[in-house]
Amino acid sequence: MSTESEEEQQSWKAWREQRAETVSAPYGSLSLTGTYWLVDAVDGRIEGVPGHWAQTGDGDGVVLTAGPDDGLTVDGRPLDGAVPLIADTGPVDASRLVHGERRLVVLHREGLWAVRIWDPAAGARLAFAGIEAFDYDPRWVLPAVFRPYGEDRSVRVPNADGVERGLAVGGELAFTVGGTGHSLAVAVEPDGSLWGVIADGTSGTGSFRFRFIRPPAPAADGSVVLDLNRALLPPCAFADGFICPFPPPGNTLPFPVEAGERAVLTK
Structure with a gap:
């Protein structure tokens, strides 16, 4: 193995270690115990979650009402009354809503509101034993070209919650495997990096039924x-409460990719 390949493999090993640390952190992916949609909340109640939850009349947010006996805090202060909430996009461990060791995060998707519960004592986190992966193979490091669409597009796909x-x-990420060209539809993240479901x-x-890719930002020429x-394993491989999208049409490669993460290991 060349020195360059050895360096790439060492970098990959460090990445794998970081991945395991990230998903198993107190508020990592393994700590999500549920996503609860307010449209399904009977009388504004969510099982196992204190308080009364309701969407605002204009649909632009959520109102949480609770008393001191509910044990909820908002921005570090005990909640006694009603508080308006919007989607919480910051780190989970910095969530405005806290209930004991749990973090409650408000979520908004396509006009619907939900509450996610993150618990360091989640069974999936306590049972975690690592992430199984294929052995590193430099043949799966592929030169590619990103071809932007030039306009925003959206495709309808099933999600893990049905x-x-x-x-x-x-845009599309174009590359060649075994002399045959392929392309994958990908999104462009705010930092310019790419993200796709394959x-x-x-x-x-x-391996798991689908995976994510996160290539870096393309160079000026698209390379x-x-x-x-x-x-990557998608978040729903770690916890059922995630609503991961399935691959869009055309993003299923017609050959086995024996590279990357395969499955979650448990004790």
């Missing part, structure tokens, strides 16, 4: 490295 939702895509010949058998050794 609901179909829009998935934003900003499946392949291992999906559902040798970018697609390292499939860093194909």
Whole structure:
């Protein structure tokens, strides 16, 4: 193995260690115990969650009403009365809403509001034993070219909770495997990096049913490295409360990608 390949493999190992630390952190992916949609909340109550939850009359937010016996705090102060809330987009451990060790995060998707519960004592977190992955293979480090669409697009795809939702895509990532060209629809993140949902010949058998890719921001000429050794398990592989999108049409590769993360290991 060349020195460059050895360095890439060491970087990959460090990335794997960081991934395991991130998902198993007190408020990492493994600590999500549920996503509760207010439209399904009977009389404004969510099972196992204190307070009364209601969408505002204009649909622009949520009103939470609770008393001192409910044990909720907002911005570090005990809640006694009603407080208006909007979607919380910051880090989970910095959530405005706290109930004991749990963090309550307000979520907004396509006009609907929900509350997510993050608990360091979640069973999935306590049972976590690591992330199984294929061995590193430099052949899966592929040169690619990003071709932006030039306009915002959205495709409807099923999600892990059985609901179909829009998935934003900003362009195609083109590359070659075994002399054959392929392309994947991907989104452009605020920092310029790319994100996509893919499946392949291992999906559902040798690996989870679909995975994420997160290539870096393309160069000025559109060139970018697609390292499939860093194909990620989606959050819903770690906790059922996530509503991960499935791959859009055309994003299922017609061959096995024996690279990247495969499954969650438990004790």
